[in-house]
Amino acid sequence: QVQLQESGPGLVKPSETLSLTCAVSGVSFTSSSWNWIRRPPGKALEWIGYIYDSGSTHYNPSLRSRVTISVDTSKNQFSLKLSSVTAADTAVYYCARKGAYNYGFDYWGQGTLVTVSS
Amino acid sequence: QSALTQPPSVSGSPGQSVTISCTGTSSDVGNYNRVSWYQQPPSTAPKLMIYEVSNRPSGVPDRFSGSKSGNTASLTISGLQAEDEADYYCSSYTSSSTWVFGGGTKLTVL
Numbered sequence: 049q050v051q052l053q054e055s056g057p058g059l060v061k062p063s064e065t066l067s068l069t070c071a072v073s074g075v076s077f078t079s080s081s082w083n084w085i086r087r088p089p090g091k092a093l094e095w096i097g098y099i100y101d102s103g104s105t106h107y108n109p110s111l112r113s114r115v116t117i118s119v120d121t122s123k124n125q126f127s128l129k130l131s132s133v134t135a136a137d138t139a140v141y142y143c144a145r146k147g148a149y150n151y152g153f154d155y156w157g158q159g160t161l162v163t164v165s166s
Numbered sequence: 167q168s169a170l171t172q173p174p175s176v177s178g179s180p181g182q183s184v185t186i187s188c189t190g191t192s193s194d195v196g197n198y199n200r201v202s203w204y205q206q207p208p209s210t211a212p213k214l215m216i217y218e219v220s221n222r223p224s225g226v227p228d229r230f231s232g233s234k235s236g237n238t239a240s241l242t243i244s245g246l247q248a249e250d251e252a253d254y255y256c257s258s259y260t261s262s263s264t265w266v267f268g269g270g271t272k273l274t275v276l
Contacts, residue, residue: 093204093257095265106264108264142212151198151217154217158211
């Protein structure tokens with residue numbers, strides 16, 4: 049079955065770069081977009097950005113200057129880098145797939161909590 | 167891009183129906199039939215309940231239905247059950263090829 053699994057440090061210092069990876073299994077990378085979404089404590093979901101297997105990306109305008117999403121199709125994984133983090137970037141980070149043939153995020157990882165603190 | 171507007175909370179008794187609204191603009195909800203809805207119980211990943219305004223993925227009960235009029239989409243849950251208690255989020259594709267979520271609605275089953 050389709051599985052997505054986030055991994056990366058759970059604690060990042062202010063001003064440093066947050067790095068996460070999403071390992072994908074059970075589905076091809078083609079025909080879908082691969083997304084990062086976060087939920088800060090007590091707040092709403094926020095879409096961060098997506099990437100296609102071709103490497104084409106789109107980012108949330110409010111985060112664009114600090115975000116980089118990359119893909120490694122040989123390893124069936126994609127990654128998120130968020131630079132110059134502050135406490136406001138503390139959140140549960142999810143990776144998710146937009147459906148291959150429909151507009152909806154149909155598969156999600158379990159989420160990983162990243163705390164920004166010194 | 168601004169978040170879509172949802173009511174912060176709704177409530178209903180078991181067996182009743184509730185509707186959650188999601189208001190956007192002509193650059194997102196009003197321009198595309200690409201609105202989706204997600205259910206998120208505490209400490210759990212979101213689950214897709216409705217895609218493309220009114221389509222249910224396999225396994226989602228037909229008690230959940232979606233619709234859209236102009237810049238506002240709606241999720242209706244009929245025959246409320248205790249297990250429906252969760253946060254609900256709408257999302258829409260936008261004219262900038264990005265996605266935007268709503269502010270979320272907490273559903274309480276009384």
